[in-house]
Amino acid sequence: MEDARSRTAKVGVTTPKGPFELHVDANVDVDKSATPWLPALSVVAMRLHSDLIFSDPVDALALSNLPHAQRILRDWYPRRYSSVRVEADEVAGSDAGSQRGVGCFFSGGVDSFHSAIAASERITHLIFVHGFDIKLSDVELAAKAEAGARNAAVALGKTLVVVRTNLRQLSDKARCLWGTDYHGAALATVAHSLSDHIHTALIPSSFQEADLHPWGTHPDLDPLWSSSAVRLEHYGTSLTRTEKIAFLARNDVAMDNLRVCWKNRDGKFNCGRCEKCVRTMVSLRAADGASRTLPHRVTPEAVNRLSLSGTGTLFALENLNALREARVRDLELETALEHAIRRGRTRDKVLGGITRRWLGMTKG
Numbered sequence: 001m002e003d004a005r006s007r008t009a010k011v012g013v014t015t016p017k018g019p020f021e022l023h024v025d026a027n028v029d030v031d032k033s034a035t036p037w038l039p040a041l042s043v044v045a046m047r048l049h050s051d052l053i054f055s056d057p058v059d060a061l062a063l064s065n066l067p068h069a070q071r072i073l074r075d076w077y078p079r080r081y082s083s084v085r086v087e088a089d090e091v092a093g094s095d096a097g098s099q100r101g102v103g104c105f106f107s108g109g110v111d112s113f114h115s116a117i118a119a120s121e122r123i124t125h126l127i128f129v130h131g132f133d134i135k136l137s138d139v140e141l142a143a144k145a146e147a148g149a150r151n152a153a154v155a156l157g158k159t160l161v162v163v164r165t166n167l168r169q170l171s172d173k174a175r176c177l178w179g180t181d182y183h184g185a186a187l188a189t190v191a192h193s194l195s196d197h198i199h200t201a202l203i204p205s206s207f208q209e210a211d212l213h214p215w216g217t218h219p220d221l222d223p224l225w226s227s228s229a230v231r232l233e234h235y236g237t238s239l240t241r242t243e244k245i246a247f248l249a250r251n252d253v254a255m256d257n258l259r260v261c262w263k264n265r266d267g268k269f270n271c272g273r274c275e276k277c278v279r280t281m282v283s284l285r286a287a288d289g290a291s292r293t294l295p296h297r298v299t300p301e302a303v304n305r306l307s308l309s310g311t312g313t314l315f316a317l318e319n320l321n322a323l324r325e326a327r328v329r330d331l332e333l334e335t336a337l338e339h340a341i342r343r344g345r346t347r348d349k350v351l352g353g354i355t356r357r358w359l360g361m362t363k364g
Contacts, residue, residue, distance in 0.1 A: 006030065009193055011037050016048055017173060024193045025164040031229075034088065035059040036192035039185040039225045040167050042066055044174045046073060046081045057091035062192075062227035069224035076214040077181060093228020103127045103161065103198040104235075105187055108148050108259035110280065111204035114244040115235050116156060117251060125198055126153045129190055131165045132183065133262065144269050148257040148293075155253040161197065163190050177216075184217035188225035188232050195229040205236040211314060212237065241315050242283045242322040249289025258291045270294050275312055278302050279319055282337065285330065286322035300336035308344030309351065316341050 009032045013020045022037070024030055034056035045052040063086065070083045101124025106112045108128075116126060128149040130142045146162060153160035167186045168178060176182040184203065191201035203217050212218065219234040226232045239247070248254040263274035270277050272295045280291075281298035290296045308316050320337050323330060 006032065009036065013041065013044075013170070015044070015174070016050055020170050020173065022170060023164075023166055024190060026193070027160075027162045028194065029196055030193040031195045033057075035062055035091075035227055035229070036189050036195070038062050038066065038086075038088075038227075039069075039188035039192070040170070040182075042070070042084070042086060043073065043081075043176055043182055043185045044170060045084045045086070046070060047174050047176045049082050049084065051085040051087065054086075054088035056088075058088040059093050059227040059229065060090040061093060062225075063088060063090055065224045065226060069221060072218075072221050072224070073181060081181075100195075100197060100199040101125055101159075102200045102202065103191065103194060104202040105129070105190075105204060106149055106152070106160075107133060108145060108152065108257055110241060110244050110248065110258070110260060111206055111236060113152070113248055113251075113254045113258060114239070115202055115204040116152070116158070117248070117254065119202060119235060120156060120158075123158060123202065125159045125161050125194075126156070127161045127163065127190065127194070127201070129163045129165065129187075131163075132168055132178075132186065134264075136164065136166060136169075138264075138267075141264055141267055141269075144267075145259055148259055148269070152253055152257045161194060163193075165190065179216055180214065181216050184215075184222055185225060187217065188222070191225075191232060192227060192230050195227075198230060200231045200233055202233050202235040205234055207237065207311075208240045208243075209237040211240075240318045241279075242286065242318040245280065245283035246287035246289070246322070249284060249287040255289065255291045256293070258293050260294075273302065275306055275308070278306060279312070279315055282319045282333065283322060285333065286319065286326045288327060298333070300332045303333060303336040303340055306340040306344075307347075308340055309347050313341060313344035313348060316344065 008025045009030045010023045034054045035058050038058055073081045074083055102122045103125040104116050104123045106126035106128055134142045150160050171182045187203055203222050222232045222234040260276045260280045261270040262276050263271045265271040270293050281294055285298055323334050
């Protein structure tokens with residue numbers, strides 16, 4: 001790897017599953033040292049039960065944090081992850097300059113919009129990544145999502161950093177589960193690649209403090225991906241998802257650009273029919289808000305079609321509580337949501353043990 005900075009960083013990886021070339025591309029200069037690759041590659045090595053050997057030096061603080069991060073992942077998922085040896089020469093961190101700012105990862109969803117607005121006084125950069133929730137091959141949808149992120153960045157007075165990376169392709173190949181274990185490490189690798197521009201990166205929380213559980217981003221895990229150049233911070237555990245949406249419902253920038261969909265049917269920004277779209281619409285109904293990127297009305301029929309499980313059931317319970325506390329009640333919507341939650345709880349009870357074994361959360 002070269003010491004020079006450019007807008008593309010690449011690294012060749014040799015794994016038991018064969019060779020792979022990783023890349024991080026950005027609209028700004030990126031760090032081409034070995035340090036940014038440590039979080040993403042260490043989790044893959046743990047999953048493959050293989051030692052990780054770097055040919056170039058790695059930041060000393062990042063290396064000293066790594067055993068603690070490995071221990072958390074191993075304790076969470078003992079059947080799938082094991083501690084591995086990481087071999088690299090240590091290099092002391094250097095001051096990359098006093099003009100660096102604070103970045104916030106920004107997909108345009110509820111959690112990232114809340115973080116971007118609530119911590120606006122601190123944040124200087126919004127970081128949009130193509131290749132995580134949007135496939136690299138889906139150029140059209142990525143362009144729409146990037147345009148929404150750019151509109152939000154301009155309106156909020158922030159610099160938009162656009163990143164393209166194939167990190168998820170490696171994690172999928174290694175059978176690292178994106179949501180439960182890997183996406184925090186991938187975000188950390190992107191953050192470190194931007195070390196010329198930011199000294200801190202906020203990772204928006206998916207869950208409030210009372211509902212925290214093993215997940216790819218977590219307040220116990222995220223800071224352990226820090227280096228001497230970039231600090232990772234888990235942000236936003238004080239509010240539930242519905243409370244965040246109520247907060248955003250009074251913000252025109254969020255309501256004009258909110259992107260929550262995970263189905264993206266027919267290439268739509270928000271399909272208006274998938275679980276995340278419907279749950280968001282229910283929360284907006286409870287908050288008496290309306291997003292220009294989602295249908296304004298959510299029907300009991302749409303809610304009744306929900307197939308909830310796991311965290312979806314948890315978020316739906318938050319929806320139900322918000323509906324019951326709303327200024328104008330909608331009893332039909334509440335009843336439909338109660339039925340969907342009841343089905344979800346039954347499904348969770350039946351599948352809970354199977355899911356825990358599949359996730360590798362038990363040793364038996």
